[in-house]
Amino acid sequence: MAENAVPITSSIPGTSVGVGASAKERVYAAAETISAERPATVSSVREAAGVSNADATRYLKTWREEKAAAGSRIAATPQPVLEQAARLAGSVWAEAVALATEQHAAVEARWVKDSQDKDTELAELVADLDRITTEHTTATEALTAELALASDRVTAAESRASQAEEAAEAIRTEISTLTSDLAAARARAETLQHAHDALIQRITPEDPKKK
Secondary structure, eight states: OOTTOOEEEOSSTTOEEETTOOHHHHHHHHHHHHHTTSOOOHHHHHHHHTOOHHHHHHHHHHHHHHHHHHHHHHHHSOHHHHHHHHHHHHHHHHHHHHHHHHHHHHHHHHHHHHHHHHHHHHHHHHHHHHHHHHHHHHHHHHHHHHHHHHHHHHHHHHHHHHHHHHHHHHHHHHHHHHHHHHHHHHHHHHHHHHHHHHHHHHHSOOOGGGO
């Protein structure tokens, strides 16, 4: 990386590389920054470094291998050499590693808890969705049944109303017929009454006192 390169800030806070940095350098810088907070992944490194998926995959793999190799070399270094060359640096480094390990463990624990919380929340949402779906289905079936019953009642009421209208029309017709028959009977009765009176007058002897 050039010493006078203008830094470019990536989408991950704290990650910056020079303008002329290679894809490998950008991936390494992004991996270092991301790994301080959470495990570095291909997608997070690719987004932070602004490289292709292939470069992110390749260089993240080499970064991890170099990290593992560096750890192995440190572990294999003879203790007398470490004490002679960097007693103080070794102590500081051990403390820094312990602190980083503690921070990493805390971040990982928080990530695990957040993941568990999200799983619990998702399970609750699924349960709520199932409950709401069941309630909706039950309510829909009940309303459909009530609608069918109401439709049957309306049909029955319309049928009874039609029958009642027909019966009323028949009664009106019968009343009209009876009225006509009654008028005719009254006319015949009056005619018979007149005939009866005339007949009585004809057969009744004349009273001599009236002469």
